[in-house]
Amino acid sequence: MIPGMDHVSHGRRVIEMEATALQQIAARLGESFAEAVGMLKDVLDRRGKIVVVGIGKSGNIGHKIAATLNSTGSTAVVLNSQNALHGDLGILSDGDAVIALSYSGETAELLDLLPHIKRFDVKLIAMCGRPDSTLSQHSTVTLDTSVEREACPLNLAPTSSSTAMLVMGDALAMVLLEARGFTEEEFARFHPGGALGRALLTRVSDIMRAGDGLATVAEGATVHDALVAMTDARSGACVVLKPDGALAGIFTHGDFARSYQQDAGVGGKPVADLMTRNPISVSGDALAAEAVKTIGAHRIDDVVVLDSAGKPVGLIDTQDLARLKIV
Numbered sequence: 001m002i003p004g005m006d007h008v009s010h011g012r013r014v015i016e017m018e019a020t021a022l023q024q025i026a027a028r029l030g031e032s033f034a035e036a037v038g039m040l041k042d043v044l045d046r047r048g049k050i051v052v053v054g055i056g057k058s059g060n061i062g063h064k065i066a067a068t069l070n071s072t073g074s075t076a077v078v079l080n081s082q083n084a085l086h087g088d089l090g091i092l093s094d095g096d097a098v099i100a101l102s103y104s105g106e107t108a109e110l111l112d113l114l115p116h117i118k119r120f121d122v123k124l125i126a127m128c129g130r131p132d133s134t135l136s137q138h139s140t141v142t143l144d145t146s147v148e149r150e151a152c153p154l155n156l157a158p159t160s161s162s163t164a165m166l167v168m169g170d171a172l173a174m175v176l177l178e179a180r181g182f183t184e185e186e187f188a189r190f191h192p193g194g195a196l197g198r199a200l201l202t203r204v205s206d207i208m209r210a211g212d213g214l215a216t217v218a219e220g221a222t223v224h225d226a227l228v229a230m231t232d233a234r235s236g237a238c239v240v241l242k243p244d245g246a247l248a249g250i251f252t253h254g255d256f257a258r259s260y261q262q263d264a265g266v267g268g269k270p271v272a273d274l275m276t277r278n279p280i281s282v283s284g285d286a287l288a289a290e291a292v293k294t295i296g297a298h299r300i301d302d303v304v305v306l307d308s309a310g311k312p313v314g315l316i317d318t319q320d321l322a323r324l325k326i327v
Contacts, residue, residue: 105133
C-alpha cells in the first residue's frame with residue numbers, strides 16, 4: 001500500500017462520482033428516450049430485431065445491453081464492427097433498429113460503417129456523450145450519456161461514461177419490457193436453468209407436501225395428536241381442519257416449543273387453543289416464485305396451499321425450497 005493512501009476512501013470516491021453522473025443523466029432524460037422506446041417497440045412488434053454495435057469498451061457494454069434485451073424477450077444481436085464490412089452486415093435487415101454506442105460519437109470504425117448501415121431501412125439510435133457528434137447527426141434519435149468527467153483519477157479510462165451507457169441500456173430494456181407487457185411467465189421461458197428458472201417455471205402444486213407428507217388434524221384434536229401427525233408426516237407443521245375440511249389454522253413445532261416452556265403438560269390441550277388462525281396461504285396453481293415471495297415477506301417457515309375451493313391440499317416448507325434449490 002502506498003504510504004498515506006486510503007484505498008477505501010478512494011474507492012468510495014469512484015463510486016460516488018459514478019453515482020452522481022447517473023443522477024445527472026436521470027435528471028435530463030427526456031423525449032428522446034421515449035421516442036427510442038417507441039421505435040424499438042414498433043420494430044419488435046413487426047418481428048424485426050435490435051442490432052447493437054460499438055467499439056472497444058462501448059462494444060463490451062453493447063454485449064451486455066444485447067444480453068439484457070434478449071433475456072427480457074426483445075430480440076437483439078451484436079454486430080461485430082471489425083467483421084461488419086466483411087460479411088457480418090448480413091445480420092442486418094430492413095425494418096431493424098440499430099443501437100450504436102460511441103461516447104465521442106466520432107469513432108472512426110463506427111463512422112465507416114454508417115454509410116453501409118444507412119443503405120438499409122433501419123432506425124438508428126445513437127448512445128453517445130456528444131449530441132452534436134457525427135454519429136448523432138446521422139441518427140434517428142440520440143440518447144445523451146455525457147458525463148462531467150470520468151471517475152478515473154487521470155480522467156482517461158472509461159468509467160463514468162461506460163457506466164452511463166450500461167445504465168441507459170438497462171433503462172431502455174426495462175421500459176421496453178413494460179411497454180410490451182412482458183410477463184413473469186414469459187421471462188421464465190428465457191431462464192429455464194438455475195434457481196431463477198426453477199422458481200419461475202415450477203408451480204406450488206409441483207413442490208408442496210401433500211398426501212402422506214401433509215400433516216392434518218381436526219379442530220377438536222389435542223396438541224399430542226398434532227405432534228403425532230407431524231412425526232408421521234416428517235413435517236414441522238400441522239394443518240388444522242374444520243369439520244367441513246376448510247382451513248382452521250396451522251400448528252408448528254415452534255408453537256409447541258414455546259408452549260412447552262410455559263406448560264410441560266401442554267400435550268393434552270386442544271390444538272385449537274394454540275394454533276395460528278387464518279394462516280398465510282397460497283394457491284396450488286401459483287408459481288413457486290410467489291410462495292418464495294410470500295414466505296420472505298411474512299418471515300414464516302411454512303405456508304398452507306389451498307385448492308380452487310379454498311380448502312387445504314398441501315404445505316410449502318422453506319426447507320423444501322432450499323432442497324429443491326428454488327431459493
